[in-house]
Structure formats: structure tokens, C-alpha cells
Amino acid sequence: MRWKEQLLSLTPYQPGKSIDSVKKQFNLDKIIKLASNENPFGCSPLAHEALQTNPNSLAIYPDGYATRLREKLAAFLQVRENELILGNGSDNIIQIISRALLHPGANTIMATPSFSQYRHNAIIEGAKLKEISLLANGEHDLEAMLAAIDEQTNIIWLCSPNNPTGTYIQKQKLLGFLAQVPDHILVVLDEAYFEYVVAEDYYQSVELTRKYQNLIVLRTFSKIYGLAALRVGYGVANPQIIKALEPAREPFNVNTLGQMVAAAALDDQEFITTCKEKNRQGLQQFYDFCEQHSLNYYPSQTNFILIDFKIDGDEVFQYLLEKGYIVRSGKALGFPTGARITVGSYEENEGVLGAIKEFLANR
Missing domain, CATH: 3.90.1150.10 (Aspartate Aminotransferase, domain 1)
Incomplete structure (x- = not known):
């Protein structure tokens, strides 16, 4: 074959x-x-309660729009519903983004070592990798990442806090970085561990999506929410980014139980x-x-x-x-x-x- x-x-x-x-x-x-x-x-006990509320029929496809979860997430994050994309875990959204923007002839910039799926999906799509080594303290080398940008760069991946180091990007460094990235390059800010952060110089990333039209923030219910088995993640960005990504999202990608339980978990x-x-x-x-x-x-x-x-x-x-x-x-x-x-x-x-x-x- x-x-x-x-x-x-x-x-x-x-x-x-x-x-x-x-x-x-x-x-x-x-x-x-x-x-x-x-x-x-x-x-959460509320998530356990939701699990006891069985869907009417397992023969029925999930709500493809994830209406209830989308509504609750939008209210919780104080964003509009069309600023959200839902995924089968946030790594599914990484796959969607890669599918939508990467191809032979394009390149993508990422830190290394970092979450393996940025690299994995880029290779599948035939894109060129520009991997920038972490600094000695485990943080992203943002200056080197900026220097690596060229006309073929389509995506920059930032993992903050970073996996596997646990380090993060300080607010002023992130703002300085975003201000220098060309508008046509998508910056993906992966915040799978956002809810664990205690650093005082962190940032309100969802608010930043309003200022930077080329930024998408990814989060998940798999970590602190304790719902890894149900695979629910989401992205927040301006409506134009979401609209462009949606055709690359497979239909019914968030299962019915995942939608129900994640919505309940938000309440606790x-x-x-x-x-x-x-x-x-x-x-x-x-x-x-x-x-x-x-x-x-x-x-x-x-x-x-x-x-x-x-x-x-x-x-x-x-x-x-x-x-x-x-x-x-x-x-x-x-x-x-x-x-x-x-x-x-x-x-x-x-x-x-x-x-x-x-x-x-x-x-």
C-alpha cells in the first residue's frame, strides 16, 4: 500500500x-x-451524579454542537458560544489545527522538549518542523522562536505550563512575544494544566484572545477536573478562527457522557x-x-x-x-x-x- x-x-x-x-x-x-x-x-461528586443520569438512548449520536456544555462553558469563561471549539480531549483540537493549517511547504515552530503531539501531527501533515530547545531553566526560548519565523510559518505552539518541565511563560514575556508575531500566524497556547497555576505573574489568556486575533487557547477536562476517561477539551479564540477550524473537526467528536459530565463538573x-x-x-x-x-x-x-x-x-x-x-x-x-x-x-x-x-x- x-x-x-x-x-x-x-x-x-x-x-x-x-x-x-x-x-x-x-x-x-x-x-x-x-x-x-x-x-x-x-x-467532583457532581460529575459522579451526572454519570448516573444515563442518556435516553446509546443509539443516538451525541449533540454535534455540544449545546449544553457550550452554553455553560461560554457563561463560565465569559465568552460567546462562537468563540469555542470542542474536542475529544484538547489533543483532538491539536489534530484539528494541524489538519487545517499544516501541509508540505509550510512549517511550524515549537519548543523542545514539549508535548509530543505538536510534533507528531506536524509530521503526519508533511510540514517542516522548527524545534527550539528550551532554555536551561526549562522555559521557552521566545526570542529564538521569533527568530525562526519565516514566510512559510503557519503555527507556533506554546505549552504553558510546559509538559514535561512544569515551567510557564511569564505574562510580560508572553505579551512581548505575541506583539511580534505576524497576524497571519496562528499562536496556539496550550493550557492543559492552567487550573493548577499559582504564579502571580501568569496571565488571563482568554482575555488575550480578544486582543490578539491570531491566538487560540486550549484547555481540557482531563487534568484537574479528573475526567480523562471521558475525553473532553476545548479551545477559545475569536469567531473567525473557530469558523475556519470547524470544517476540519469531525462530526460528533465529543461523546454524550463527556458533554453531560463536563457540564456538571463546571458547577463545582x-x-x-x-x-x-x-x-x-x-x-x-x-x-x-x-x-x-x-x-x-x-x-x-x-x-x-x-x-x-x-x-x-x-x-x-x-x-x-x-x-x-x-x-x-x-x-x-x-x-x-x-x-x-x-x-x-x-x-x-x-x-x-x-x-x-x-x-x-x-x-
Whole structure:
């Protein structure tokens, strides 16, 4: 068959190991998964209630406009309904954007290491990649990204907070950057971890979409809202961008249960605030441990931390896996001597840190 040549060099997205597979492989009764940046506290009770309200018929397609969710999101964000695009997770919107704007002859600019799907989708569409290395502190090199712009540049990807470093772009730096990007280039600001941010010099990104007509902001219900299994994400931009993207969106791309439960979850912002506070407490557990053991790490605005162990990240991963803790080796994320660990509950954090302490003592 005459496959796209670029597909032959790609591998499918590699998710973290599943709990069941690790249990079976190592004959363990209990597994703690700290690899995929899921919310250890689950989802809101209101979301659970919504799950009990079964749709009238599973034979009926979802609402293709996601009317109820769209209305609630618009009110919550204080935007108009035509400023929203819904997706099967925010990575679906990344795919839609790539499909709409990238092609052979075009190029796209992104930081590296960053979220893998920017690169993956660009390659599928045959576009040229311009990957700009992160600065030593893990932040985007915005000056180098601006310098990489040329006549063929169609998209610039910004991940803030960034995955896998947890670092963010400060407000004044972002504003200075956006002011210099030509109007015909779409800037994608991926904020999957937005709700975890506590930095005082962050920005109101949704408001920025009103000032910068070439900006789209992406968010998701998969992280702090604890709805990763239902796959709901959204983008916010001016109506012209949304209108241009919609034909590239497949019909019925947000399932019925996802729409129902995400709409209900929006009503429980107390749950979100509680999760945010517990996450900061959990991050402090990791910070204290790293300081005690002279381990370098990136201060995080997310629900994960990237730690440099100065040894092969796969070795750290394997040791913790056999102890019943699934983390993510930095080797696959562009940090070969590190590991990315999701912040869990207090007890889960204490457990994995105890296992790491054993690992360090045995070396």
C-alpha cells in the first residue's frame, strides 16, 4: 500500500503503563500510577451524579454542537458560544489545527522538549518542523522562536505550563512575544494544566484572545477536573478562527457522557480549588525531598514534577515499577537522566518518595 512516507518514521503515542499490566507482570497486589498526570482525587461528586443520569438512548449520536456544555462553558469563561471549539480531549483540537493549517511547504515552530503531539501531527501533515530547545531553566526560548519565523510559518505552539518541565511563560514575556508575531500566524497556547497555576505573574489568556486575533487557547477536562476517561477539551479564540477550524473537526467528536459530565463538573469550583491546594502541598513534599537529597528539579506550575537523577531515567523507572509505582522515564520525554512524577495524594507521595530514597541508598 502507498502509505504516507512520513508515517513510516512515526510510532504511535506511548501512554504510561496500565495498572493491570504492571500487577500481572510483577505479581503485585497494589499499584500506584503516577505517570499520566491524572487527578489522584478523582472528579467532583457532581460529575459522579451526572454519570448516573444515563442518556435516553446509546443509539443516538451525541449533540454535534455540544449545546449544553457550550452554553455553560461560554457563561463560565465569559465568552460567546462562537468563540469555542470542542474536542475529544484538547489533543483532538491539536489534530484539528494541524489538519487545517499544516501541509508540505509550510512549517511550524515549537519548543523542545514539549508535548509530543505538536510534533507528531506536524509530521503526519508533511510540514517542516522548527524545534527550539528550551532554555536551561526549562522555559521557552521566545526570542529564538521569533527568530525562526519565516514566510512559510503557519503555527507556533506554546505549552504553558510546559509538559514535561512544569515551567510557564511569564505574562510580560508572553505579551512581548505575541506583539511580534505576524497576524497571519496562528499562536496556539496550550493550557492543559492552567487550573493548577499559582504564579502571580501568569496571565488571563482568554482575555488575550480578544486582543490578539491570531491566538487560540486550549484547555481540557482531563487534568484537574479528573475526567480523562471521558475525553473532553476545548479551545477559545475569536469567531473567525473557530469558523475556519470547524470544517476540519469531525462530526460528533465529543461523546454524550463527556458533554453531560463536563457540564456538571463546571458547577463545582470548590472541588477544583481543593485539588489545587492539595496539589501545592504535594509538590512541597517533592521539593523538600529533592532539597534533602541534592536532586535538581524544575519548580512546577502543574500536577507533576520533573526530577534529574543524573542517571539513566529508565533505571529509575524500572526500580519504581517493581516497587509498585508507575512513573514516566524522562528518556522518552527528552530528559534522559530524569523522571516525571505525577503528584499524588499525601500517602502516595510519601510512598513513592520512600521508594526513591531506597533507590538512592542502594546506588
